[in-house]
Amino acid sequence: MTSHLHQTGEVLLALTAAPLAAPLFTGWIAQCRAWMQNRSAPPLMQPYRMLRKLFQKEVALATDASPLFRVTPYVLFGTMVLAAAIIPSVATGLPFAQVADAIALIGLFATARMFMALAAMDVGTAFGTLGARREMMVGFLAEPALLMVLFNTFLLSGSTALPRLVETYRAHPSLIEPSLLFAAVAFLMVLLAENARIPIDNPATHLELTMIHEAMLLEYSARHLALMEWAASLKLFNYACIGFALFLPWGIATRTTSNGLGLVIAVAALAGKLIVAGAVLAVIETLSAKLRIFRAPEFLATAFILAVLGLLVHLLLGGQA
Amino acid sequence: MAHSSHLLAQLLDLFAAGLLLLSFAMLSERRTQRLVTLFAWQGAVLFASTLLVAYSAALREVYYSAALTLVLKVIVLPWILLRLIRRLGAEWDSELLVNIPVTMLLGLGLVIFAFGLAQPISTLATTITRNTLGIALAVILLAFLMMITRRKAITQVVGFLAMENGLFFAATSATYGMPMVIELGIALDVLVGMLILGVFFFQIREQFDSLDLQHMETLKED
Numbered sequence: 143m144t145s146h147l148h149q150t151g152e153v154l155l156a157l158t159a160a161p162l163a164a165p166l167f168t169g170w171i172a173q174c175r176a177w178m179q180n181r182s183a184p185p186l187m188q189p190y191r192m193l194r195k196l197f198q199k200e201v202a203l204a205t206d207a208s209p210l211f212r213v214t215p216y217v218l219f220g221t222m223v224l225a226a227a228i229i230p231s232v233a234t235g236l237p238f239a240q241v242a243d244a245i246a247l248i249g250l251f252a253t254a255r256m257f258m259a260l261a262a263m264d265v266g267t268a269f270g271t272l273g274a275r276r277e278m279m280v281g282f283l284a285e286p287a288l289l290m291v292l293f294n295t296f297l298l299s300g301s302t303a304l305p306r307l308v309e310t311y312r313a314h315p316s317l318i319e320p321s322l323l324f325a326a327v328a329f330l331m332v333l334l335a336e337n338a339r340i341p342i343d344n345p346a347t348h349l350e351l352t353m354i355h356e357a358m359l360l361e362y363s364a365r366h367l368a369l370m371e372w373a374a375s376l377k378l379f380n381y382a383c384i385g386f387a388l389f390l391p392w393g394i395a396t397r398t399t400s401n402g403l404g405l406v407i408a409v410a411a412l413a414g415k416l417i418v419a420g421a422v423l424a425v426i427e428t429l430s431a432k433l434r435i436f437r438a439p440e441f442l443a444t445a446f447i448l449a450v451l452g453l454l455v456h457l458l459l460g461g462q463a
Numbered sequence: 464m465a466h467s468s469h470l471l472a473q474l475l476d477l478f479a480a481g482l483l484l485l486s487f488a489m490l491s492e493r494r495t496q497r498l499v500t501l502f503a504w505q506g507a508v509l510f511a512s513t514l515l516v517a518y519s520a521a522l523r524e525v526y527y528s529a530a531l532t533l534v535l536k537v538i539v540l541p542w543i544l545l546r547l548i549r550r551l552g553a554e555w556d557s558e559l560l561v562n563i564p565v566t567m568l569l570g571l572g573l574v575i576f577a578f579g580l581a582q583p584i585s586t587l588a589t590t591i592t593r594n595t596l597g598i599a600l601a602v603i604l605l606a607f608l609m610m611i612t613r614r615k616a617i618t619q620v621v622g623f624l625a626m627e628n629g630l631f632f633a634a635t636s637a638t639y640g641m642p643m644v645i646e647l648g649i650a651l652d653v654l655v656g657m658l659i660l661g662v663f664f665f666q667i668r669e670q671f672d673s674l675d676l677q678h679m680e681t682l683k684e685d
Binding site for chain 1: 477
């Protein structure tokens with residue numbers, strides 16, 4: 143009975159912790175960006191305030207909106223929460239990780255993307271369709287690159303499950319794997335593209351000709367918009383956590399260290415990694431200019447080729463390890 | 464001891480992978496100025512890996528060549544190149560003959576070719592760096608590719624220098640470096656070559672009002 147309760151508690155924790163923490167990460171990146179650009183920074187809690195404000199407003203729906211349009215924010219938020227529960231960001235003994243591996247994770251992201259694109263096309267405005275098409279283009283280029291990055295890491299751990307991967311790393315802490323260098327660069331490029339960050343899309347823009355992500359949200363208001371925004375920041379958080387699990391798995395509590403102290407260390411490590419990652423993302427976004435949309439395939443093809451190179455390097459150098 | 468040498472070998476593999484990564488970054492870079500910065504980074508990684516080889520083999524000569532790498536390829540050559548670029552006003556342009564994804568795919572093919580070529584050789588070698596020979600070959604071939612796919616004189620020179628980087632890396636990874644005399648000779652050659660090419664740049668521009676080497680194809684009168 144107590145173990146049953148314990149398990150329920152674990153599930154609840156896994157489902158709520160990430161959504162609560164994700165806007166903080168977004169706020170931190172916005173703050174870093176503002177500092178880098180000599181603007182006065184918005185407070186760290188700004189995303190929460192915006193969510194609260196949006197949740198209190200009244201929903202305005204387009205007259206042509208179908209049920210799909212109304213369901214999408216909940217689907218999107220739900221898939222992102224589920225994804226967060228699969229990714230071993232704090233501990234590897236996750237309740238959901240047994241049933242879903244990293245490929246299922248990509249499937250979840252693809253589901254979210256599909257619903258979002260369909261909803262954007264649903265109302266029939268020009269901008270929504272434009273944004274949806276661009277999003278699908280970026281998505282179909284980014285997905286194979288992400289898969290290749292994951293294959294790099296699957297080769298090391300011999301399993302497609304993310305927790306197994308983290309445990310393999312933790313078992314051999316001195317292992318330096320050159321192929322991961324390529325995979326990490328490719329992953330960073332995919333992260334920027336998938337989360338509408340600057341070389342591909344600008345999250346702060348509302349300029350018609352350049353926006354991708356924002357164009358799909360134009361018709362949403364109030365709690366729907368809040369859920370969409372929340373899902374977007376959760377997606378960024380998820381990607382960051384996948385990156386940590388793949389390339390910087392230090393501090394994540396494994397089965398053996400999954401007691402009180404181990405978890406405290408894991409949470410502290412995660413917070414530290416998120417702070418650094420947010421600052422790094424802000425620096426990248428400040429230093430680079432937005433690419434023309436026609437350069438996006440080039441950017442993502444580079445990511446794909448780097449990931450394939452990682453596989454090759456693993457085959458050449460990985461023999462003796 | 465066995466453990467530390469294992470770690471050293473892994474670190475060397477990491478540096479080798481870094482060199483290859485930088486080669487690809489150079490291949491996909493459009494701007495001349497950033498290309499030179501990447502070249503300097505490649506020199507820095509080369510310096511680090513040479514230092515590591517020197518440490519693991521305990522050879523004084525290799526330390527010297529590492530120092531030479533640092534001075535020449537990280538500081539002097541990029542500095543000369545950047546100054547030249549600024550005086551020629553060629554910071555931005557770099558005309559590509561083939562678009563970047565195709566170039567990258569070609570590069571990928573070259574890497575596979577180089578790895579296949581190096582596999583039988585590296586099984587014969589006895590140095591701890593034997594696995595990196597394939598990467599050194601790939602770096603050389605990628606630099607070749609960069610020279611082929613660019614039009615402008617400066618980017619071709621950067622490709623040439625990157626090729627020299629690859630050769631140097633091949634030498635250190637296959638045989639713990641060349642004899643000191645040869646190495647000094649090559650370093651001097653590269654430096655003097657760079658200076659002469661610098662003069663050439665101005666001559667080319669004066670003749671054709673551009674650094675585009677395609678103009679040189681129509682030199683003969685008809």
